[in-house]
Amino acid sequence: MxxxxxxxxxxxxxxxxxxxxxxxxxxxxxxxxxxxxxxxxxxxxxxxxxxxxxxxxxxxxxQALPKVLERAGVRLDDIIRWEERIEIRTPQHNSPGLFGVAPVHGPLKMIAGIIGNNEMLSPLDKASLIPFFVAGFKDFFLNPDKLDYISVYDYARKYGVRQAAIDYLLGPFSTGLFFKPIQEYSALAFFGLFAPGLTRFYKMRIGAFLxxxxxxxxxxxxxxxxxxxxxxxxxxxxxxxxxxxxxxxxxxxxxxxxxxxxxxxxxxxxxxxxxxxxxxxxxxxxxxxxxxPAMPAVTIQIDLDRPALPTDRTTFGPGTCLASFAEQSRTTFKHVPGRLSIILTPPEKFLNMPAEEVLSSVIRDAKQLGMDIKPHIRDFRVISHHADFYSFAPKGYHKxxxxxxxxxxxxxxxxxxxxxxxxxxxxxxxxxxxxxxxxxxxxx
Ligand SMILES: Cc1cc2nc3c(=O)[nH]c(=O)nc-3n(C[C@H](O)[C@H](O)[C@H](O)COP(=O)(O)OP(=O)(O)OC[C@H]3O[C@@H](n4cnc5c(N)ncnc54)[C@H](O)[C@@H]3O)c2cc1C
Structure with a gap:
């Protein structure tokens, strides 16, 4: 040929x-x-x-993905359901934290997220994030190499972020997005993900696939x-x-x-x-x-006989193996009454673990987050990516x-x-x- x-x-x-x-x-x-x-x-x-x-x-x-989709005859609004808030559940707090992620499309939810959630984060905890973000975006544009040698955790400590803000906001956010503990990946990857949102902040929101x-x-x-x-x-x-x-x-x-x-x-x-x-x-x-170097990712997907959560929404589970997850029976997998899709942390721990053992860990940790899924499980699969990602470790790999x-x-x-x-x-x-x-x- x-x-x-x-x-x-x-x-x-x-x-x-x-x-x-x-x-x-x-x-x-x-x-x-x-x-x-x-x-x-x-x-x-x-x-x-x-x-x-x-x-x-x-x-x-x-910007590039929606244009490619348009050229393929796919309208973004037909395949995406927009979310204006993300949720953080922890074993330590009675009610989940809800944070707005759409400054223009959901401004009130954004403001409510900042002034609310006080059980999880005090006003001082929240304020301690400001110098971290200001310095981080400045370094991202002026000195990106430096950011690739320091972990998000060390960078947050350097700029005085309080422990609660690390544990309940930065940690879950970063581990949920990059699968790894906050000590193990570079501040460059973290700020790099948010940086394009600075100039297109009016577009910021996240969408689940339909x-x-x-x-x-x-x-x-x-x-x-x-x-x-x-x-x-x-x-x-x-x-x-x-x-x-x-x-x-x-x-x-x-x-x-x-x-x-x-x-x-x-x-x-x-x-x-x-x-x-x-x-x-x-x-x-x-x-x-x-x-x-490459790094892995491991996910578990569980069909249930009823939804695990009342809303399909991006959720983070700090302090558990559920790095990030979502109920998806009203969005991506409508053919089942309940559906959890979960990204696991740390991936290395689960990579070669028998599937039943992975499930047991997830059932245990989900219960700590207020989800009693065991009696409702219909089926499940563990899907692993052994070495699909380049490593985000803070070792200067970006270059x-x-x-x-x-x-x-x-x-x-x-x-x-x-x-x-x-x-x-x-x-x-x-x-x-x-x-x-x-x-x-x-x-x-
Ligand atoms: C669990 C998880 C969650 C994620 N969450 C998000 C998210 O929320 N938002 C986001 O934007 N991104 C997310 N990503 C990242 C995103 O999926 C990837 O960055 C993107 O899909 C990578 O696309 P790619 O084409 O570079 O590589 P791939 O999608 O890996 O494509 C490579 C293809 O090459 C094929 N291939 C390999 N070897 C051969 C061969 N010898 N011959 C022929 N074919 C071969 C593979 O089968 C594969 O289909 C996530 C990824 C994972 C795994």
Whole structure:
């Protein structure tokens, strides 16, 4: 087989890249290892239960993703239900904290969150966050490297954030978003996630998906690629890169070779390293990338015979293994009466634990948060991502992230681990895919 561009991986990076190229008249073959598209935003049937890669929230300031969706014929408001508040539940407090996250769309809830929640955070606790945020955003723009060597915890201590504000606000927020304890990831990743919201604060709010993400978001993009003449092959893992005289000239599938003018490697970090290692381990440009450590994520998804919570809302559970979670039976998984989707912390503890044991830990900790789920469980699945994310540890790894353009002819990179302003998010994946496509289009 022969084509113009081969893309490896149909996550949001590969799909966005494919759409951009196909719309610009390029012949695209997209090879995806799994039987469905979507990568870390996928949803699928896991031995009789519908699951997703993990519960996701769309952030209102995203710009590239909604444009790609529009080009694929998907209206954002048809697939997202907006949330104006998040909830924090702890074993120590009788009632949950409710915090507004939509300054323009839900200003009263925002104000109520700041002046309320006094059982959880005193006015002094809340005020102690101000110097932290001011210094953090200043450093983010003026001195980002420095932030990548200090943990969120140490940075918060340095700027005098009180312990309650760390334990009940910063900690849950960060662990819920990055899966790791607040001591274990860099302040750069933390402020980086909020920074785009500063200039687009009027767009800030978060959204739950109305349906599995493959169905409502990724499959429509794949169909749009095909409408423009591209081909999307699922269940087709790429086994290796074809490299001739230092140039990438195609890919090897299980039983054939596909030659191409350009190959875009749009997998997660660990899979990209595996494909690059045999050819470029001695190349100085690839060394930082090949040495960039990865980190895991683990989620558990539980079908129930009734909702676990009265509202489908993003919730954090500090002091328990439920880093962040949501009831989803009125949003993403409407086919069941109750549905909890939970991201677990610390992921390493749960990665190789038998599924029944993971469930037992979750049942125990959920009870501490006021959810007695045990008698209501119908089915559950543990979904693990062994090494899909680049490490956010405060060790300066950010500068090891590669750009999309490589020094090798015929090879581009895309994926959330490549350099773009949105870190490991859906938006970051899309931006990287579009940048890889633009690099190809400007080269011709
Ligand atoms: C639990 C969890 C929660 C998250 N929450 C959020 C959130 O709330 N908001 C947000 O914006 N982001 C969130 N993210 C992050 C977001 O999902 C990712 O940043 C984004 O989906 C990454 O897309 P990608 O295309 O770079 O990589 P991936 O989605 O990993 O896509 C890579 C694709 O390459 C395929 N592949 C790998 N090797 C091969 C091969 N040899 N041949 C062919 N195909 C191959 C894989 O199967 C996969 O489909 C979350 C992620 C997880 C796991």
């Amino acid at each position: 022969k084509t113009d561009v081969v893309i490896i991986g149909a996550g949001l990076a590969g799909l966005s890249c494919g759409l951009e190229l196909a719309e610009n008249g390029r012949d695209v073959f997209l090879f995806e290892a799994r039987d469905w598209v979507g990568g870390r935003t996928a949803s699928w049937d896991e031995n009789g239960m519908l699951v997703e890669s993990g519960f996701h929230r769309y952030i209102g300031y995203y 349906g599995g993400m493959t169905e409502v978001m990724c499959a429509p993009i794949a169909r749009a690629i095909e409408r423009h003449g591209g081909k999307v092959y699922t269940g087709t893992p790429v086994q290796g890169l074809l490299v001739e005289e230092g140039q990438v000239v195609g890919v090897a599938l299980e039983d054939e070779e596909v030659r191409a003018n350009q190959v875009v490697l749009a997998t997660s970090l660990d899979k990209a390293q595996q494909l690059l290692q045999p050819h470029f381990s001695q190349h100085p440009w690839f060394k930082p990338l090949l040495n960039l 090891q992230r590669p750009g999309q353009q490589t020094p090798i002819r015929g090879l581009k990179l895309a994926g959330d681990y490549t350099k773009q302003p949105y870190f490991a998010t859906m938006e970051g994946a899309v931006v990287s895919g579009l940048d890889a496509a633009k690099a190809i289009l400007t080269e011709a």
